[in-house]
Amino acid sequence: MPETPLPATRLVVRRRASRSVRWMATHPAWAVALRSGIAAGLAWWVAWLIGLAFPDPFADYRYYAPLGAVVATSSTAARSVSQSVRATLAIVVGAAVAGVTDLVLPTDSLTVAVVVIVASLLAGWRTLGDMASWTVTSALFVLVIGGSRDQSEFVLAYIGLVVVGAGVGVLVNLVAPPLPLAPSEAALDELEDVLADQLDALADGLHGDRAPRPEEWEERRRAVAPAVDGARRAAEEAREAQRLNVRVRRHRGRVEDQEVRSERLSVTTAVVTDLVRILTEGERDDLDPDRRVLGAELRHPVAEALGALAAVVREGPAADLDPALLAVRELRAALARQRAHGTGDDYLAAGAIVLDIERALDAHRAASAEPDEGDV
Known part of the structure; x- marks a missing residue:
């Protein structure tokens, strides 16, 4: 059996760990990188579990979950919740623009231009705040990637996994919140x-x-x-x-x-x-x-x-x-x-x-x- 660490050794390890935690808590660049990586990894694992339970349509789009986790962990614990909600709303708006446009126009350069113009205008909606850029991103994803597949399934997987990833990111932020x-x-x-x-x-x-x-x-x-x-x-x-x-x-x-x-x-x-x-x-x-x-x-x-x-x-x-x-x-x-x-x-x-x-x-x-x- 391994020897029990000496009290002095345990004390040194505890002090070093405490200093490391304090340093990470007060240096935001490193702390954000670590939180984002942990949240992205956890979100990928959760998305994998969801894909096992519901392979169609979630199994093929697991990479959207880490994306939502990164969004949630890029700010403070309090703001991460509101940012996740705004990002989800922006994704829904962009997906709606792409979906409606795809029903009336073929997917070509003109359609892409129309979708970007409309999505950019809707991104000016004040409610979306600093998550407004997700509107155009979502519209292009749904139009280009979802257009070649069952678009309703793609939209469901896209929005659902981003929301799941954002939820994981929020939880990570609550457990290890930034303190700049x-x-x-x-x-x-x-x-x-x-x-x-x-x-x-x-x-x-x-x-x-x-x-x-x-x-x-x-x-x-x-x-x-x-x-x-x-x-x-x-x-x-x-x-x-x-x-x-x-x-x-x-x-x-x-x-x-x-x-x-x-x-x-x-x-x-x-x-x-x-x-x-x-x-x-x-x-x-x-x-x-x-x-x-x-x-x-x-x-x-x-x-x-x-x-x-x-x-x-x-x-x-x-x-x-x-x-x-x-x-x-x-x-x-x-x-x-x-x-x-x-x-x-x-x-x-x-x-x-x-x-x-x-x-x-x-x-x-x-x-x-x-x-x-x-x-x-």
């Missing part, structure tokens, strides 16, 4: 870097002896919008993937950490956007000195505070807030001196800059105070 944490984490990393770079660029523009020219401000603008859109899309996909997902509990700590981080970066994005607007519009050398929002006395303190905020944004929860808080206090002191011998309009914009920086720091402090539960 890695892409959302990468998107948040990118947004974090872009925001920090933008703050550094603003600070660099204020360190000189004069206010920047308009073209110099333009050179310091960073493409924040694409990073914001990417982070938003990734966050929405990760949020949707949590529905009907039995693995969320295992990664609860990481999921909650990303949600907190997303909220913090949302506040930081709004702050950076406002700072860019205030500085690029109000602190330029083509403006009269009396109309500039900062002036020589405030440019350097604002630059120091922006640079300190950039460091906080870039370092994340591990950042030391003390240098940034000190920079803000020095900026407030400089602003108080400016207010002592200026008018109200001289410091309103500068005060808004201080409030923006403090708002970003408050959001970071609140996010850092959240309890870190870790992965369960």
Whole structure:
């Protein structure tokens, strides 16, 4: 009899398996490939069983079952159900177009053109969503392949096996659902870097002896919008993937950490956007000195505070807030001196800059105070 594994060996195997499962759960490209392969293989086996029980018409068309399984496993657990329904509906619509056309026209190039045109127009039906392309595919399959056989049997086998395969795919998705944490984490990393770079660029523009020219401000603008859109899309996909997902509990700590981080970066994005607007519009050398929002006395303190905020944004929860808080206090002191011998309009914009920086720091402090539960 084989020897019983030692407890230490069993523990090592369990840890390695756990790491493998966690890695697959958070890297969607590999996870989708594995799920799709397993679902396709299971669907082929189920279709083989159906073919044994009902050889006519299912035995000759087993390959349609893996096709339906792949459709169902290409998205989240919650969406796989709706996608399977839409794909089935699109197949029925396409099959109906081909069937009706085949009754009135011979199968030739003109018929193929008519079927594709009609099916393409029906694919615009909003209900079909991203499964609309199946309408044309189904119409061509039924017209070309089904036309040479008993078309009603082919349509029955085609639709039936795709539905069976989609059902298998849905079950696989429910058992091992995708949880795309890695892409959302990468998107948040990118947004974090872009925001920090933008703050550094603003600070660099204020360190000189004069206010920047308009073209110099333009050179310091960073493409924040694409990073914001990417982070938003990734966050929405990760949020949707949590529905009907039995693995969320295992990664609860990481999921909650990303949600907190997303909220913090949302506040930081709004702050950076406002700072860019205030500085690029109000602190330029083509403006009269009396109309500039900062002036020589405030440019350097604002630059120091922006640079300190950039460091906080870039370092994340591990950042030391003390240098940034000190920079803000020095900026407030400089602003108080400016207010002592200026008018109200001289410091309103500068005060808004201080409030923006403090708002970003408050959001970071609140996010850092959240309890870190870790992965369960």
